[in-house]
Amino acid sequence: MKIFIIGIDGYxxxxxxxxxxxxxxEVSGCDNGLRRQLVQEEGxxxxxxxxxxxxxxxxLGESNIHYNDVMDYKETEAIIKEIMxxxxxxxxxxxxxxxxxxxxxxxxxxxINNIVGTLNLLHIMRDICPEAHLLKLGTLGEYGTPNxxxxxxxxxxxxxxxxxxxxFPKAAGSFYHWTKVHDSNNVMFACKIxxxxxxxxxxxxxxxxxxxxxxxxPKLCTRFDYDQVWGTVLNxxxxxxxxxxxxxxxxxxxxxxxxxxxxxxxxxxxxxxxxPSEGYRVFNQFDKVYSIRELAEVVTSVAxxxxxxxxxxxxxxxxxxxxxxxxxxxxxxxxxLGYIPAMSIENTVAQILKDLLKHKDRINLDVLLPDIxxxxxxxxxxxxxx
Amino acid sequence: MKIFIIGIDGYxxxxxxxxxxxxxxEVSGCDNGLRRQLVQEEGxxxxxxxxxxxxxxxxLGESNIHYNDVMDYKETEAIIKEIMxxxxxxxxxxxxxxxxxxxxxxxxxxxINNIVGTLNLLHIMRDICPEAHLLKLGTLGEYGTPNxxxxxxxxxxxxxxxxxxxxFPKAAGSFYHWTKVHDSNNVMFACKIxxxxxxxxxxxxxxxxxxxxxxxxPKLCTRFDYDQVWGTVLNxxxxxxxxxxxxxxxxxxxxxxxxxxxxxxxxxxxxxxxxPSEGYRVFNQFDKVYSIRELAEVVTSVAxxxxxxxxxxxxxxxxxxxxxxxxxxxxxxxxxLGYIPAMSIENTVAQILKDLLKHKDRINLDVLLPDIxxxxxxxxxxxxxx
Numbered sequence: 001m002k003i004f005i006i007g008i009d010g011y012x013x014x015x016x017x018x019x020x021x022x023x024x025x026e027v028s029g030c031d032n033g034l035r036r037q038l039v040q041e042e043g044x045x046x047x048x049x050x051x052x053x054x055x056x057x058x059x060l061g062e063s064n065i066h067y068n069d070v071m072d073y074k075e076t077e078a079i080i081k082e083i084m085x086x087x088x089x090x091x092x093x094x095x096x097x098x099x100x101x102x103x104x105x106x107x108x109x110x111x112i113n114n115i116v117g118t119l120n121l122l123h124i125m126r127d128i129c130p131e132a133h134l135l136k137l138g139t140l141g142e143y144g145t146p147n148x149x150x151x152x153x154x155x156x157x158x159x160x161x162x163x164x165x166x167x168f169p170k171a172a173g174s175f176y177h178w179t180k181v182h183d184s185n186n187v188m189f190a191c192k193i194x195x196x197x198x199x200x201x202x203x204x205x206x207x208x209x210x211x212x213x214x215x216x217x218p219k220l221c222t223r224f225d226y227d228q229v230w231g232t233v234l235n236x237x238x239x240x241x242x243x244x245x246x247x248x249x250x251x252x253x254x255x256x257x258x259x260x261x262x263x264x265x266x267x268x269x270x271x272x273x274x275x276p277s278e279g280y281r282v283f284n285q286f287d288k289v290y291s292i293r294e295l296a297e298v299v300t301s302v303a304x305x306x307x308x309x310x311x312x313x314x315x316x317x318x319x320x321x322x323x324x325x326x327x328x329x330x331x332x333x334x335x336x337l338g339y340i341p342a343m344s345i346e347n348t349v350a351q352i353l354k355d356l357l358k359h360k361d362r363i364n365l366d367v368l369l370p371d372i373x374x375x376x377x378x379x380x381x382x383x384x385x386x
Numbered sequence: 387m388k389i390f391i392i393g394i395d396g397y398x399x400x401x402x403x404x405x406x407x408x409x410x411x412e413v414s415g416c417d418n419g420l421r422r423q424l425v426q427e428e429g430x431x432x433x434x435x436x437x438x439x440x441x442x443x444x445x446l447g448e449s450n451i452h453y454n455d456v457m458d459y460k461e462t463e464a465i466i467k468e469i470m471x472x473x474x475x476x477x478x479x480x481x482x483x484x485x486x487x488x489x490x491x492x493x494x495x496x497x498i499n500n501i502v503g504t505l506n507l508l509h510i511m512r513d514i515c516p517e518a519h520l521l522k523l524g525t526l527g528e529y530g531t532p533n534x535x536x537x538x539x540x541x542x543x544x545x546x547x548x549x550x551x552x553x554f555p556k557a558a559g560s561f562y563h564w565t566k567v568h569d570s571n572n573v574m575f576a577c578k579i580x581x582x583x584x585x586x587x588x589x590x591x592x593x594x595x596x597x598x599x600x601x602x603x604p605k606l607c608t609r610f611d612y613d614q615v616w617g618t619v620l621n622x623x624x625x626x627x628x629x630x631x632x633x634x635x636x637x638x639x640x641x642x643x644x645x646x647x648x649x650x651x652x653x654x655x656x657x658x659x660x661x662p663s664e665g666y667r668v669f670n671q672f673d674k675v676y677s678i679r680e681l682a683e684v685v686t687s688v689a690x691x692x693x694x695x696x697x698x699x700x701x702x703x704x705x706x707x708x709x710x711x712x713x714x715x716x717x718x719x720x721x722x723l724g725y726i727p728a729m730s731i732e733n734t735v736a737q738i739l740k741d742l743l744k745h746k747d748r749i750n751l752d753v754l755l756p757d758i759x760x761x762x763x764x765x766x767x768x769x770x771x772x
Contacts, residue, residue, distance in 0.1 A: 073490055104459055104509035108502045115501065115568075116494045119561070123490035126762055147550040148543075157534075157543045157554075162712070164533040166554055168543070170571065175505070178575060182501075182568040185556065189564060193706045193760050320579045326548070374579050376512055 005029030007091030014222045018213040019266045032069035044227035044367045070117040087133040097174035098229045098372040107175045114179040122190040133276035134198040142181045144171030150329040153282025191280035199272045204286035207234035208262030209355040227367035241303040242356040251317030253293030256327040258286035263342040271337045284331045287341045302349045316381040320374040391415030393477030400608045404599040405652045418455035430753045432609035456503040473519040483560035484615045484758040493561045500565040508576040519662035520584040528567045530557030536715040539668025577666035585658045590672035593620035594648030595741040613753035627689040628742040637703030639679030642713040644672035649728040657723045670717045673727045688735045702767040706760040
C-alpha cells in the first residue's frame, strides 16, 4: 500500500514510517520541522538524540521525505498528485494544550495550523485522490470527562421521546483540544458530502521510547519530549525520575485518562490503515485507564527496582479541569481488528527509564515545572514535596 | 449601557446600533468593510442604497465607529480598552455557506476570520473587561436537522444508563456553519475557564428591509443582499419577485428552517443585551418554522396582492442536504424575556417588495441562480419553470 504521512518527522510519525516500511508498505511523507522548532523555543529539546530530517530522508529514501508544510496548498497538492497514495496519515498538527493556552497568539496559531491544514488536506483529497483512506489523529481529550460512558464517536440518544444518532460528547479542556474537535467535525462533514473515507482516532496520551522496527540503531530513535509544554505526563514523570526531580502530580492526581504505549499506538494505526474505513469512522485508541497518581506510583515502583530513588510532589494544578470524575471510554473496534497491547506498562516504563539514563545530561531541569496557567497568567505552580 | 458592536456596518449591525441608540444606550462599534467588499467580488451590491461607513460615522458620532478588523489584536484591544463597554455584540463574521464552499481558499479564509476573530475577542475580554457581556451571533444551522427536538444549547441525555447534560446537536451543513459551531464551542469553553458571560444566539435566517428606528430616512437604511452567495432565501425570493425572475426553490422545497424578521432579530438581541447572561447561555432565536416552498407561496401571494405576477421554478439543489426531515427547535427563553413577533410574515414581505420596487434597476439578474455546488464544481443548477 502507498502510505503518505504528514508529520513524518514527529514522535509518532517517524516510528510509524519505520514500522509500515517493515511491513512492506511504500512509505513517504512530509514535515515542516515545526515540532523541533517549537520545542527549542521553550528552551527544551528531545531527551533522546535523533537524526535530523535529512539523515532520516537518507534512511527512508531521499525522494520519500518532503520538507513541506500542509498549510502550503499548492505544494502539498503537487506532492500528493505525484505520489497518489492509497492512504494518508495526518499527524501534522500542533499537539499541546499548554502551548495553545499561553497567549492569544499561540491560541490563534494552533487554530490556524490545525484547522486550515486539515481543511487543505480534505480539499486536496477530494480533487486528487478521493478513494484514498485518511487516518487522522484526534484525541480522547475531545470528549472531556462526562458522567456517562464515552462511545466511539457516536451514540444513539433520546431527547423528548425521539431518537437519533449523535456525535458526542464534545467537551474539550483546552483550546488545543478544541481544535481537534473542530477538525473531527470538519473531517466528518467532508466524508458526508464528498464521500471521503476517514478513520478518526481518539487516542489517549502515549508513552515510550521504542518500537521493534527501531532495533538498537540510535539513528532510528524517535524524539522524546518531557518539558511542561510538549511532554505528555508519563514521559515527563520518567524524565523526572531519571534526574532525581520530584515526580510532579498536578492537583489531586485523581484525574483519569486512558493511556497506551508507543508500540501500541503504532500497532493500532497500522491496523486502521490495513483495514480501511468505508466512510467516516471513529476509533477510541488506548490500552488502559489510569489516574495520574497511579502513573506516578508505577514510575516510583519501577524506578525503585532499577535502584532509582524517587520523591513525589503535589503541584498546584495549572489547568482548570475536574479532578474527580467518572471515566469510561469504550474501546471495542480496535480489539475487534486484532489489537492486543504489546507490553505491560511496567516493562515499558523500565525501558523508558533505561533509555533516558543514557541521556540524563540532556534533561533540562528548568522546563519541568509548569508556569503556563489556564487563567492566562505565567505564575509558576506551587510545589509541595510529599 | 455602553455597547460595542463588531460588524456595525452590516445588515444586522447597523439597525441594531440605531435601535440601541434610540433606547438610550451609548453605542459604538467597528467594522473592516469586508462584507461590502466580498459582495462586490461576487458582482453584486446591496439592492437598497446605503450610506457609506463615513456617513454612518457622522450619524452615530464620528468617534463611535472605528474602521478596524477584529483580526488585528492590538488595535481591537486598544479600542475596547478605551471604551470599556458593558456589552460587546460580535456580528463580525463571514456569514455565507456558499462562500465557504467555493474553494479551499474561501473555506480557509472563512475559518480563519471567524475563529481567530472570536478567539481574539475572548482573550481581550478576559484581560480588559471580564465583566462585560458578550452577545455572539451563532446560527440555527449549527444544529442541522436531527430527528429529535432541538434544545436551546443543552439537553440532558442518557447513554448506557448514565446521564449528563450535553451541548447538542452539532451537525452543520456547510463549512461556514461549522465555523459557527467551532466558535460556539470556543466561547462556551472561555466562559467555563475564565468566568466570562456570553449569550450565544442560534438565529434562523432573517428577512426584511426595515426597523422602526430607521423611520423614512434613506440614509438610515440597512444593506439588502439577494445574490446566490450573500442573500438569505426569503430576501432573495423577494428580489426575484420584483424583477420578474422565477422564484428559485432549491430541490423539493420541503427543507424546513426557522425564520424571523429583521425587526424581530433586533428586538431579540436587545432583549438579550438588556437581560445579560450570568455565564454561558444559548438562545434559539426565531419566529416560526417554514418550508422553503411555503416561503415561495407567501411571496407569490403577497406579490399578487401588489399586482406583481410571479412564477416559481424548481432548481436543482446545489447543496447536499436532507430535503425531508423532522424539524422542531425549541424557543422558550426569548419569549420568557418578552419577545413577541412584531409583524406577520405577510406584512413584512409586503414592505420588502415595496422597498425593492423603488430600486429594481439595482438588482443584477446574473447573480440570482446558484452555481456554487457543495461537490466543489461551479456548474449552474438546472432550472425547471413550474
